[in-house]
Amino acid sequence: VMPLDVIWAPVAPSPTTLETRPNRVACWGREYEFGVAGLPKQVRSLDQDLLAGPTRLVLGKEGRTKQFPEGDFTISEATDLRIAFRASSTVDELTVTGEGWIELDGFSRSTLTLSATEPTNVDFVAIELPIKPEFATLWNPSEYFPTRLGASPGEEQTSSPIHGMRIGNE
Numbered sequence: 001v002m003p004l005d006v007i008w009a010p011v012a013p014s015p016t017t018l019e020t021r022p023n024r025v026a027c028w029g030r031e032y033e034f035g036v037a038g039l040p041k042q043v044r045s046l047d048q049d050l051l052a053g054p055t056r057l058v059l060g061k062e063g064r065t066k067q068f069p070e071g072d073f074t075i076s077e078a079t080d081l082r083i084a085f086r087a088s089s090t091v092d093e094l095t096v097t098g099e100g101w102i103e104l105d106g107f108s109r110s111t112l113t114l115s116a117t118e119p120t121n122v123d124f125v126a127i128e129l130p131i132k133p134e135f136a137t138l139w140n141p142s143e144y145f146p147t148r149l150g151a152s153p154g155e156e157q158t159s160s161p162i163h164g165m166r167i168g169n170e
Contacts, residue, residue, distance in 0.1 A: 018083050018104060023073050025083050025102050036068050038087035038098030038110050039127065052130040057112075059091055060123035066091050080104070093117040096125075137169040 019026040023041070024033045035041030039055040057068040071089030076099075078084075084101040093116050100110030114125060 017080060018078070018102070020075060020078060020083060027102070027104060027106050030106050032102060032106070032108065034073055034085065034087065036070050036087070036089050036098075037096045037112055038073065038085055038100050040129070041070075048135075050132060050135045052132050055130070056126075056128040057089070057096060058124075058126045058128060059094065060125075061092075061094075061121070063123070068096055077101075093120060094122070131167055135169050136167050139167045 023035070024031055026032070029046055031042075031044040032040060033042040033044075035054045036057045039057060040051060041054040043050040059066045059068065068089040068091050071087060073085060073087040076084045076086050081104050082101050084099075086097070086099050088095055088097045090096075095115050095117075097113045097115070098110050099113075100108060102108040112127075114122070
């Protein structure tokens, strides 16, 4: 009997070209539609909408809550490997600017900047990402708590923005 060495390498799908349309980028069976400040308005994967509605950017100021409306969205760089974008929106004297990019495999990163035309106090800024429950059964919060990994909690969660959060399903 001769020993047999087995070398296994997963076969990844062939990369596809990033496709762009106004406010949208598509890659590998997914389409990302961007809304307020370049945050996801909808994410489609294999012809299924993953979000229950658009991501909301909410501002608390002087005891009142306001939602940023959709504003402008422009693509600032387009290559075969990456699409970079910029978007902004204004509520009262406050403007939020989102700058981000999405890579060939769908990985995306955004940075939001809040600015004011004059000094102002803000109680809070919140990003509400309404993922459909069937697509959010597993999570890994930005804070590393081993007891909080795995199954998504049944109740609403609030998290300080550190570096991100992974949400998905099996």
